[in-house]
Amino acid sequence: MRQIVLNKNIIFKKCTSSQNSKIEALRSVIREMRVPFGRGDTVGIKLHWVERGNKNYLPPIYAKEIVAWLKSMGIKPFVFDTTVLYSGGRRDASQSIITARQHKYSEEYLDCPVKIGDGADGKEVVDLSAGYKHFTNVQVGAIIHQADGFVIFSHFKGHMETGFGASIKNISMGFASRAQKQRMHADAKPSLKKKKCIMCGECVRVCPVSAASMPEDEYPIYDLGKCVGCAQCIAMCHEMALKIIWDTDVEIFQEKLIETAAAVWRIIQKKSIVINALLNIVSDCDCLPGNHKVISPDKGFIGSYHPVSADAAAVEIVGSGIIDKTHRDIPWPRQFSYAREIGFE
Template sequence: MYNKVLSAACACVLLAACGSNGAAPVKDAAKPAKSVVYFTSDLSPEGLVKIYGKIAENIQGKTAIKVHTGEPHGPNIIPPAMVKALQAQIPQSNLVETNTLYEGGRHTTELHRQTIKTNGWDFCKVDILDENGAVMLPVKGGKHFKEMSVGKNLLDYDSMVVLTHFKGHTMGGFGGSLKNISIGCADGKVGKAMLHGSRGADLWRANKELFMENMVEGGKAVADHFGKNIVYINVLRNMSVDCDCAGTAAAEPKTRNIGILASTDILAVDQASVDMVYALPEEEAHDLKERIESRKGLRQLSYMKELGMGNNEYELVTLD
């Protein structure tokens, strides 16, 4: 059963997935099969480990757990105790990150390692992927890029677990699994500059939808690189309108904590995350919805669909 405080939001999403009357939809041979998205309201280490087990079949070999370390003392990051419990369940795994384009607590590898310690991520090896430079990955079917520059150490891994704190973002509207592997895997010196355009924030101010498309193409390079050996987990807690890159300056979250979503389909898990936010009462959802829509953040979802990165039709399977 759902936690009572979540029942309204989650029930709305379940109705959307099943049909307006809650019944199973009539099968249509012309429509693709729905992707499976797992859900738990258990925001604990045990809940995270449990939901990961549902999508772990193709995770093998040396595994990168892509996290967002956040700026120093950020109040909204995924609790390190949760991440530590998950990492302990994944053989041959390291946390991975990249340095930032902007100046701050993660601008250089030296500063980034200080932030990693400050924020409690130093319970295992954290591989800063661009510490040793960058490498180009192909962008298949992209209209803006043919290749994308990512941290060189990415090539050392056989699989990736994308562990994302779902929240708002100043430029992206929202930060889900797509942003985590796009800007999150692009190296700080070249890749992030490519995604933001040669003049940085000017691109975003001039054409927000183009910025979203750039971000999707960057994410596609990483998703295609790992193929079936990549999975996605979004943690919907402490969902400020600001990213963890805002650190202690992040706005206070207005939405309730919802739970954890996981899938092998990046579009499905980000779509389900947005749907759960939109299903909240208006007084809770308003600020985050406004952030998403004013930044044209929904273009992330529609462009992922256009590029064949996943399915926006999904079946929500609760583990509660």
């Protein structure tokens, strides 16, 4: 991976483990940022209110701070997320709003509207032209055309498919329609680690195409001929008993992620900023239930004007060796090299 020097386009404020220090670090970042929004603008804060049962998510106090900051400038903020493939607590809008409330990402607490970016039924979507080798077009939530600008607010942590997850992933998977999420995930299939499996049957229940089955008193089996690679069995297994096998080169998933993010960024870049929270840095994504292993102490907040720069800075601050060690088989640096190849930097 190319060495990224922390520069004037990256604002990094360290924090200690105290809550006051974390809030102060965020305030320092936003105080120093060039603001591309004007009084009266409507600004969407893209964040992730996480899957039910996840114990490592960012508390909503930071989003509340960003809302208050935008309002102090006469801007009208709202927060949003999109529906997901998994049949957990965010598969449709009504379930997702309940999950948001459970995690205190509510209108009352945040003091702004809480929206679903692809509509109540996941069908409010638009096609964006992409023109890349995997995707000619990408499909995203219609919210992309319903705000004057965006704050991409992301939690930096490890990820089973991308090594790490932060603003690139928040823009890519986070804006993507369910169909686009499926197109990106289509190469990931499950493989069972029997030692960890407790035969609970959850993977069978969540499979949308009946590719998973569990004969009585036996371990589950997966018909890979039927499997559409949605990865929801992998995401919903509380025991982490399913690992991914890739149908194609694992680098392709990284490239698809980048292509989708690049197509979205092309539309929103003029009036968007990026904030990464380097707190609760654990091994796995907020879309997985459970309490994941801490892989780094809290570091602070990064502000930036580009998601690739923000994520590269985050990896540099946390340490690329930690990401490598946590997700040995994932060629995550391909995200940065491919972003450079397609001019997304």
